Amino acid sequence: xxxxxxxxxxxxxxxxxxxxxxxxxxxxxxxxxxxxxxxxxxxxxxxxxxxxxxxxxxxxxxxxxxxxxxxxxxxxxxxxxxxxxxxxxxxxxxxxxxxxxxxxxxxxxxxxxxxxxxxxxxxxxxxxxxxxxxxxxxxxxxxxxxxxxxxxxxxxxxxxxxxxxxxxxxxxxxxxxxxxxxxxxxxxxxxxxxxxxxxxxxxxxxxxxxxxxxxxxxxxxxxxxxxxxxxxxxxxxxxxxxxxxxxxxxxxxxxxxxxxxxxxxxxxxxxxxxxxxxxxxxxxxxxxxxxxxxxxxxxxxxxxxxxxxxxxxxxxxxxxxxxxxxxxxxxxxxxxxxxxxxxxxxxxxxxxxxxxxxxxxxxxxxxxxxxxxxxxxxxxxxxxxxxxxxxxxxxxxxxxxxxxxxxxxxxxxxxxxxxxxxxxxxxxxxxxxxxxxxxxxxxxxxxxxxxxxxxxxxxxxxxxxxxxxxxxxxxxxxxxxxxxxxxxxxxxxxxxxxxxxxxxxxxxxxxxxxxxxxxxxxxxxxxxxxxxxxxxxxxxxxxxxxxxxxxxxxxxxxxxxxxxxxxx
Amino acid sequence: xxxxxxxxxxxxxxxxxxxxxxxxxxxxxxxxxxxxxxxxxxxxxxxxxxxxxxxxxxxxxxxxxxxxxxxxxxxxxxxxxxxxxxxxxxxxxxxxxxxxxxxxxxxxxxxxxxxxxxxxxxxxxxxxxxxxxxxxxxxxxxxxxxxxxxxxxxxxxxxxxxxxxxxxxxxxxxxxxxxxxxxxxxxxxxxxxxxxxxxxxxxxxxxxxxxxxxxxxxxxxxxxxxxxxxxxxxxxxxxxxxxxxxxxxxxxxxxxxxxxxxxxxxxxxxxxxxxxxxxxxxxxxxxxxxxxxxxxxxxxxxxxxxxxxxxxxxxxxxxxxxxxxxxxxxxxxxxxxxxxxxxxxxxxxxxxxxxxxxxxxxxxxxxxxxxxxxxxxxx
Numbered sequence: 001x002x003x004x005x006x007x008x009x010x011x012x013x014x015x016x017x018x019x020x021x022x023x024x025x026x027x028x029x030x031x032x033x034x035x036x037x038x039x040x041x042x043x044x045x046x047x048x049x050x051x052x053x054x055x056x057x058x059x060x061x062x063x064x065x066x067x068x069x070x071x072x073x074x075x076x077x078x079x080x081x082x083x084x085x086x087x088x089x090x091x092x093x094x095x096x097x098x099x100x101x102x103x104x105x106x107x108x109x110x111x112x113x114x115x116x117x118x119x120x121x122x123x124x125x126x127x128x129x130x131x132x133x134x135x136x137x138x139x140x141x142x143x144x145x146x147x148x149x150x151x152x153x154x155x156x157x158x159x160x161x162x163x164x165x166x167x168x169x170x171x172x173x174x175x176x177x178x179x180x181x182x183x184x185x186x187x188x189x190x191x192x193x194x195x196x197x198x199x200x201x202x203x204x205x206x207x208x209x210x211x212x213x214x215x216x217x218x219x220x221x222x223x224x225x226x227x228x229x230x231x232x233x234x235x236x237x238x239x240x241x242x243x244x245x246x247x248x249x250x251x252x253x254x255x256x257x258x259x260x261x262x263x264x265x266x267x268x269x270x271x272x273x274x275x276x277x278x279x280x281x282x283x284x285x286x287x288x289x290x291x292x293x294x295x296x297x298x299x300x301x302x303x304x305x306x307x308x309x310x311x312x313x314x315x316x317x318x319x320x321x322x323x324x325x326x327x328x329x330x331x332x333x334x335x336x337x338x339x340x341x342x343x344x345x346x347x348x349x350x351x352x353x354x355x356x357x358x359x360x361x362x363x364x365x366x367x368x369x370x371x372x373x374x375x376x377x378x379x380x381x382x383x384x385x386x387x388x389x390x391x392x393x394x395x396x397x398x399x400x401x402x403x404x405x406x407x408x409x410x411x412x413x414x415x416x417x418x419x420x421x422x423x424x425x426x427x428x429x430x431x432x433x434x435x436x437x438x439x440x441x442x443x444x445x446x447x448x449x450x451x452x453x454x455x456x457x458x459x460x461x462x463x464x465x466x467x468x469x470x471x472x473x474x475x476x477x478x479x480x481x482x483x484x485x486x487x488x489x490x491x492x493x494x495x496x497x498x499x500x501x502x503x504x505x506x507x508x509x510x511x512x513x514x515x516x517x518x519x520x521x522x523x524x525x526x527x528x529x530x531x532x533x534x535x536x537x538x539x540x541x542x543x544x545x546x547x548x549x550x551x552x553x554x555x556x557x558x559x560x561x562x563x564x565x566x567x568x
Numbered sequence: 569x570x571x572x573x574x575x576x577x578x579x580x581x582x583x584x585x586x587x588x589x590x591x592x593x594x595x596x597x598x599x600x601x602x603x604x605x606x607x608x609x610x611x612x613x614x615x616x617x618x619x620x621x622x623x624x625x626x627x628x629x630x631x632x633x634x635x636x637x638x639x640x641x642x643x644x645x646x647x648x649x650x651x652x653x654x655x656x657x658x659x660x661x662x663x664x665x666x667x668x669x670x671x672x673x674x675x676x677x678x679x680x681x682x683x684x685x686x687x688x689x690x691x692x693x694x695x696x697x698x699x700x701x702x703x704x705x706x707x708x709x710x711x712x713x714x715x716x717x718x719x720x721x722x723x724x725x726x727x728x729x730x731x732x733x734x735x736x737x738x739x740x741x742x743x744x745x746x747x748x749x750x751x752x753x754x755x756x757x758x759x760x761x762x763x764x765x766x767x768x769x770x771x772x773x774x775x776x777x778x779x780x781x782x783x784x785x786x787x788x789x790x791x792x793x794x795x796x797x798x799x800x801x802x803x804x805x806x807x808x809x810x811x812x813x814x815x816x817x818x819x820x821x822x823x824x825x826x827x828x829x830x831x832x833x834x835x836x837x838x839x840x841x842x843x844x845x846x847x848x849x850x851x852x853x854x855x856x857x858x859x860x861x862x863x864x865x866x867x868x869x870x871x872x873x874x875x876x877x878x879x880x881x882x883x884x885x886x887x888x889x890x891x892x893x894x895x896x897x898x899x900x901x902x903x904x905x906x907x908x909x910x911x912x913x914x915x916x917x918x919x920x921x922x923x924x925x926x927x928x929x930x931x932x933x934x935x936x937x938x939x940x941x942x943x944x945x946x947x
Contacts, residue, residue, distance in 0.1 A: 290800075291799035292800070292807075296797065332806060334797055335792075336807075336809060337807040337808040337809070341936075344938050
């Protein structure tokens with residue numbers, strides 16, 4: 001009989017939930033959690049996806065393979081955001097012909113650097129018998145090794161021999177072994193096997209009639225989830241040996257990965273995506289009005305928030321919700337100048353900094369990365385900031401404005417009758433077609449009005465004091481710190497991060513059954529464990545649904561998980 | 569007190585080497601100075617953005633036009649040295665390149681008539697008699713307390729008796745033929761080309777009870793360890809933190825007063841080790857400062873005093889032909905003009921004045937400063 005789990009607040013299912021929650025309160029590694037995790041219905045899973053590598057992933061893999069000094073170049077096909085994440089949009093994009101041309105040019109440039117004389121001996125691992133002749137053994141050794149990492153699985157024999165033959169032929173034409181190998185490597189760098197993260201499924205022997213990710217797909221999903229990178233040798237070995245098809249094997253690898261410094265890169269990758277930092281690529285500010293803001297400061301603003309997040313979530317193992325209230329952060333001198341606080345550091349060195357208790361800066365909502373990203377070039381936008389708060393942090397959709405909205409009142413910052421943006425928005429939002437959406441966005445955005453469009457603190461606008469009072473879903477506040485507290489305590493904050501983490505890991509929106517499971521089990525786990533982010537990553541990564549494959553048809557027709565039997 | 573990275577950042581002290589932070593609870597850059605009611609003994613610190621000779625041009629200043637540029641005075645010198653017109657034409661046919669260069673560089677003559685480098689020996693040729701400023705408009709201060717025919721009238725304050733003979737010497741050259749707020753090319757290039765690598769100039773106004781009126785304040789000049797960092801417009805970023813160079817000789821302190829929002833100082837000795845590209849050392853005797861503060865918390869100021877004219881000359885002459893040609897400043901002419909107009913510190917033997925009165929303008933943005941005691945402690 002299959003193990004299934006009973007959801008809902010009834011009977012033995014609830015006991016199992018409580019037992020599971022109590023048991024998952026153990027510190028990772030202290031117990032074998034394999035048996036303490038509740039078994040989940042094999043219906044809880046989703047389809048496989050094919051995701052295009054993001055720019056960041058592409059660069060990371062190239063640097064891991066060939067060294068950090070290799071210049072990758074560009075341009076890249078634009079990444080697309082869906083369901084709040086580029087990681088999800090990556091499964092719905094392809095590569096246009098111009099994009100392929102760009103990837104080809106990048107590949108040629110990369111391999112030319114790889115096979116520079118100073119570097120190639122070290123990277124190749126073998127020396128051809130003659131430089132002007134093919135050497136299939138050496139080529140095969142190199143291509144097999146890099147191919148396993150590039151394709152995130154071993155090359156099939158046919159694939160390997162095809163690449164070796166290509167190197168052989170190119171050597172004869174170009175008269176040089178290294179140039180021949182370059183040619184072969186270029187073809188691999190533009191192969192869909194490299195540029196796209198493929199997931200394959202296979203029958204699940206533990207759940208007849210159901211599918212699971214194959215071992216290499218498991219390795220790939222885990223690696224991009226926790227490290228935002230291709231699987232390393234040990235993970236590939238675990239896939240090869242079949243260890244990833246055992247709970248023990250998965251836990252061993254997940255714990256290794258979570259203990260590795262590389263998990264910081266994974267966390268950075270996740271939050272860069274969730275917080276929409278890719279929009280910084282096109283962010284501009286009026287340099288006459290706001291000369292402090294430039295490319296360097298924009299980069300520093302992102303780095304400040306990411307360092308704060310990594311420090312709080314991974315180093316201090318803090319409560320995720322406290323990201324919205326903490327006064328601890330990291331600054332450089334130029335960034336300190338933006339915040340108008342004293343800070344001594346060498347050049348652009350990063351220094352831990354704690355804003356004083358009476359300072360208004362607290363939490364990442366008051367970071368320049370948030371307030372500047374969701375503002376106009378020369379003025380703030382409470383609506384954009386409030387909308388970002390709803391959509392990015394609370395996973396709540398704000399409807400698009402109607403097509404015929406008149407923004408004149410809001411945009412006119414010189415109007416003596418409406419000196420502050422609150423006054424302008426009140427006038428604008430009095431229109432019946434506008435009031436509904438502005439009501440759910442503006443109060444939060446107005447709480448951040450002490451921060452100008454680049455994040456500098458101010459107390460007045462056009463000589464008028466700024467009023468930062470408002471409420472978020474019934475929680476009243478008087479300033480940005482109060483807003484941070486309201487966000488912290490809002491139930492959607494934690495449910496949103498759980499949803500986003502899972503979506504990021506699987507590369508798609510959760511199915512209905514997955515959503516139920518996330519809400520009923522994973523979220524409650526998260527809450528019971530003090531909202532610890534590393535624990536959340538682990539919980540997701542070692543769960544069965546993370547590797548389950550179901551067809552879209554199975555999800556649509558499946559009933560809600562209301563009847564199942566307890567695990568033990 | 570703030571605590572940043574373990575170092576204590578101090579508030580007001582009354583010692584000679586006192587440094588301060590902007591400790592006002594409100595943002596320094598966002599509070600209008602005139603509207604601020606100060607609590608006891610406040611201070612504000614600044615980092616200099618632009619520093620230049622204070623220039624003003626009026627129709628009366630150069631009634632006979634401007635002094636010629638290098639092509640004209642090089643031709644003149646070649647003629648003086650005895651070259652025929654066709655020879656001069658040949659030597660200068662590829663101007664500014666050409667065979668004339670070594671000749672004009674060594675156009676000076678020693679006692680035996682041998683060529684000498686004119687920049688090292690500016691007296692080794694006849695005075696070219698540069699045209700001097702004849703008008704009355706000139707920025708600055710009445711340094712000697714007198715009003716004489718040689719003095720200027722300050723265009724901002726209207727004060728007569730302004731001592732600015734440096735202006736008289738250089739004001740009718742193309743390079744300085746400009747009025748503030750525009751900045752003369754040579755001093756702009758000097759300053760702008762060095763401030764990215766040279767320690768920032770810091771100013772602290774301390775002991776202030778009322779930023780509108782206070783009869784006793786202190787103005788301290790310092791040099792920072794760090795250079796400035798530029799904003800998107802190429803100006804000094806405001807609100808940056810600087811560490812005062814603890815080993816710096818560039819510390820000058822002046823007593824001052826604020827009246828109706830304008831700060832002025834008593835005479836003091838201003839000594840500042842600058843960048844050799846600007847001036848190796850500023851050494852102003854009887855220096856004064858006059859400053860106002862903008863709504864953004866920035867400082868707009870004039871600095872005047874008597875400076876050794878040869879040091880001013882050497883700051884130019886170190887560039888040799890390159891400087892003389894690219895700025896259009898006839899260096900022996902400048903030397904002779906400065907010597908002529910020098911108005912302070914007579915040589916006891918010769919009676920020749922060794923210093924010239926001059927006025928500089930600068931602006932400065934709010935900054936945080938860490939005292940040398942704390943820098944040393946951290947080190």
